[in-house]
Amino acid sequence: MPTEDSGDNKLFINRELSWIEFNLRVLEEAKNENHPLLERIKFLSIFSSNLDEFMMIRVSGLRRQIKGGVLESPPDGLTPTEQLTEIRKEVKLQIREADTLWRDTLVELLSEEKINIHKYKDLSKKQKNCMREYFEKEVFPALTPMSFDVGRPFPFISNLSLNLAVIINDPDAGMIFSRVKVPRDAFRRLIQVPPENVHCHGLDKNGKEFNFVFIEDLIASNVDLLFPGMDVVNCYPFVVTRDADIEIEEDEASDLLTAIEESVGLRRTGLPTRLEVNRSMPKWVRIILAQKLSLSSTDVYTNDDPLKKSDLMEFMDIDRPDLKDKPYLPFYPCGFEDENKDIFQTIKNGDILFYHPYDSFNPVINLLKQAADDPDVIAIKQTLYRVGKNSPVVKYLMRARENGKQVSVMVELKARFDEENNIEWAKKLEQSGVHVVYGIVGIKVHAKLCMIVRREKEGMTTYVHFGTGNYNPITARVYTDFGIMTCDSAIGCDAADLFNALTGHSGKIKYDSLLVSFGKTGTMREEIIGYIQNEINNQNINGNGYIALKMNQLVDPYVIKALYDASQNGVKVDLQVRGICSLRPGIPGVSDNIKCTSIVGRFLEHTRLYMFGNNGDPVLLTGSADMMPRNLNRRVEILVPVKDNNIKKDLIKILNIHFADNVNSRMLLSDGTYVRVNRNDDKPCDSQKWMIEHRGEWNENHP
CATH class of the missing domain: 3.30.870.10 (Endonuclease Chain A)
Structure with a gap:
């Protein structure tokens, strides 16, 4: 086997730069006129969300390498510093491209479809009065301005929060900087504006025309209510991205679940890696923000409105099916649309392939449902990586335990950005009597595997479902994934050996059928x-x-x-x-x-x-x-x-x-x-x- 440093590093493309090329392809889909309009905006949102995660994980990792003095280069030969330089150059070009697409193309196309994004200052007097009334009653109570000066420290800016830098001209103290956090947990980013002929309280959609302002524009335009008697010079939106890559000293943690719970809470407070500001923000304000966040000027990224374009996914909630992909009905292989059909007998007739989302995910759920209720099923073992909220998979695993089955579940608590969901499910599974294994020190369990042991006339039969995707019915609608159901005895034996290795100890390295990492x-x-x-x-x-x-x-x-x-x-x-x-x-x-x-x-x-x-x-x-x-x-x-x-x-x-x-x-x-x-x-x-x-x-x- 070759070593990593053998051969010419010019034969390898840098991993991080390859990822940036991938995200550029996502952005190109937002440009693709063959997609319906709201789907194009969805791709722009995904582009932004992808970039956020890249900055939180990959860029922060490179910064840690530089700080730690890491000397080893990847196979392509680029040092961490060289990688960061190339990343910044390419990302800033992509951001400008995304801004141009939104400003010059998508906003105009939305307007043609009577979906209007207004600047607050351009609203009519009546609309402004309505929106100010809405602001006073709904938004104002949720806002907390935080100024900083000699007696008050610079406020903490949480990860990916949307903020306003408010500049106030105080005749005694001079220019004062205050931060207002936009309460995104309580309000949507898009605030609906009533048309001229609708009463102030009629903020619901009228079914014909949609009018919106961004919430930060609403707050900035009424910020005088937060600073009565003060001369507010201007407001500038900004976003801080922080290191969100959780590092857990697993060998020092007596309780993995507790350690991960504590670490997830630190994600919002990690070291800053990026400052995003509006292009209109004066240089002196950018310098203050960057200094307070211990960031260099190269870590400041300028955007057009709106910042945090990941929130543009809210446009998909607009009731305009003509501007979205045409719905389709997933296929049910082998007549699985009948939930009462004996799924175990069907599997015995031959292995079954599922190709989601073209095939329905319901048969996979139904497999667990039938296993939970079948008196001949004696045991279920399953891996869970990302199951999402309100999981029917977990529901039927708990029901199986309530029905007296032996149920063992390997819940990977370290699934990035799903830790909180998985912690919650792990606790509920344990409370129902399921044997839960949280993870293995030093590695993640990413395998997608479910094993059901059933007592039959011929003896014990092991049914196995394996695949490429998570046991998550939500992502199964938008991710293409294979899944196969089988009762092949060799695969069943290997699955049993692997679960024994996950829940116990095993020296087994090579398996008869499975390829195992x-x-x-x-x-x-x-x-x-x-x-x-x-x-x-x-x-x-x-x-x-x-x-x-x-x-x-x-x-x-x-x-x-x-x-x-x-x-x-x-x-x-x-x-x-x-x-x-x-x-x-x-x-x-x-x-x-x-x-x-x-x-x-x-x-x-x-x-x-x-x-x-x-x-x-x-x-x-x-x-x-x-x-x-x-x-x-x-x-x-x-x-x-x-x-x-x-x-x-x-x-x-x-x-x-x-x-x-x-x-x-x-x-x-x-x-x-x-x-x-x-x-x-x-x-x-x-x-x-x-x-x-x-x-x-x-x-x-x-x-």
Whole structure:
């Protein structure tokens, strides 16, 4: 196996810069006129939200590396300082692009659809009176101005809160700086303005025209009520982003749940990493804010209104279905729309493939429901990573325990930004008598696995559901994910061994069917590289080596080096990597035989599917793992071989359709940039649209 520092670092694309390219592709979807208008605004919101998380986690991590004197560089050779310099340059260009798109295009298109974003100063006198009355009664009581001077310290600015810097001209004290926090928990960002012919209290939508002001504009325009008798010079919005990457000394924590609860509370108070200000803010105000936050001028990002464009997702709540994607009905494989159908007998008739969101997630919920109520089921074991709120999965796990089943659940408390949800569910599961395991020291359990043990005439039978996505019915509507139900005995035995390792102790490293990553002890990387080497052998002997991989991220230098070796030996390699890709395709003599595309569309491409030609008898693996060092070194992950030939055919067809996409797909160039796939005279192929329209036509492999 090659070492990380072997070879030329020019063969690798920097992980962080590759992510920035991914977010640029998201922003490009906001520009795409083929999307309905509100969907374009949704993509702009996602772009902003993605950038917030990147700053909270990745940029803060690089800053910690610099502070800690980290000398080791990633395979691409860029130092943390060099990475930060490139990140700032690219991000600031993207922010300006996003501002221009909103200001010059989307606002105008909204207005054409009678969805108007007003400046408070442009409202009529009657509308201003109505909005001031609303401000006094509703918003004013929730505001707390906080000035700072010799006797009052600079107020704490919480992570991602929207604030106003209020400048007051005091005849005695001179210019005074005061901060007003916008109460986002209590109010929507978009405040509806009554039309001229509606009474002041008629702030509800009238069904024909929508008029809004941003809440910060409403507050700024009535801020005189907060500072009576004072000369308010101006108000400027700003946002502070803080380090939100929780670091837990697990080996020093006597109680992991308590340690994570305490650490989550620190997320809002982490060290600042970014200051966002409106372009109109004077330089002297920016300098004061940056100094008080211990940030340099390079950490100040200027935006047009509105800041925090992630809040633009509120536009999706407007009742204008004509400006959104057309709804569709998910497919039910094998007649699963009948919840009373014996799901266990259906699985015994043959393995079942689900491709969400084109297939309904309800059968997965129904599997747990039937297991909870079935007197023949004796045990359920499950991993939970991100289950969301009001989870029906947790509901049926608790019901199973109430019905006397043995229920064990591995709840990963360290699932980033879902810690609080998972803590809440873990406590409720424990209170219902479920055996809950919180996590494993030093690694995250990211595997998606459910195992049900049932007493039958033939003896004990183990039913397994595994997949690429979380047990979350909300994200199952917008993430593309595979799931497979099976009662294959070998997979069932491996699942049992893995759960025993999760809840107890085990020295087992290699499994009979599953490919398992278990922190540093798993064999997944070696087995994947083994499959790649096998294709090199097939190419050298039979001339038919072929590899097709679809995943979220490709960063692991060992796997990338193996793919380069395959290309150099003539193996054709097709990659589809949604997000970060550190591999450079198309380098002469290195990666000539590798093509890599990325799809950003209506749904988040979240599937992982690994296909190896295997001399005409394809090997297909699917599961939770991307090819990243974190997945292969610091997590529990599984990839499961697909054994059912009908499902193999289905998955290969799905793979081919996605590789043929020439509408949403972009091609990765060797310099790390992406270009739209050249359609030439080919018929348009939108893989996601195709799946919606054709999903049920060819998935009828089982009774």
